[in-house]
Amino acid sequence: MTVVVKDPSESATLGVMDSLSSVAQAISECRQCERLVQWREKISLEKRAAFIDDEYWGRGVPGFGDPSAKVMVIGLAPAAHGANRTGRVFTGDRSGDFLFASMHRTGFANQSLARRIDDGLQLSDAYVTAAVRCAPPANKPTPVERDTCRPFIERELSLLTEATVFVALGQFGYQVACSILGVRPRPRFGHGVVVPLEKQESDANKYIICSFHPSQQNTFTGRLTEVMLDDVFIKARELAGLEPF
16 A cells, blocks of 8 residues: 655645645635535524524634644544534534544543634644535535545645544545545455555655544444544554653
8 A cells, every 4th residue: 555645735726735724724715516615604594593693614624733743633524513613623513522522531632622713722743634624415525525625635634744643533534544645455444443554665654543433423322432532542642653641
């Protein structure tokens, strides 16, 4: 398996993305997928009652975290009333609560809660992103939408030069991770599965670690427990050469 990452830093439609901040701006301004744009904006107007007084973000959601991250976490897409509302990935919903609580317990986050973009959450040695940047209807992006979003995560990866471990949350995130990292053939997905990546002689060892997605469907049923997700991040620390927490 060979790591192959294209450099999409310049594109006629996306512009120049030469820093994480410029990638974030490009993501927030992107309107390439008509179905997703219509849906994210519709949700922003037809708010959930619990958030009726909130001003929804309603745009593409950038990644978030430490620019020197050794661990990159790849999710599916923003939740309609989570990141599509708050503007920060995995923030403002139950999935994010479960994820960041685990990252706090395992030393990657300074706090366990992620409620608002200005709540003080900071990540250390970790960067959290998503395969698709707009909230999709029924939480199911199309293959075309996935591929249209691909340059964003490719560019993030090329800018996160210290990243050596990629935590894929769910099969969708795993498929995208394998695609951008050039993993062929793709080993079967399973919680806790570790996929070593082939490297050039001068490269550091790199790995993908699979995890069930921290969706309510998985966490409420016990398919994914706190211990199971903590074990993934503990393993990520070990493979990335970070001190135990």
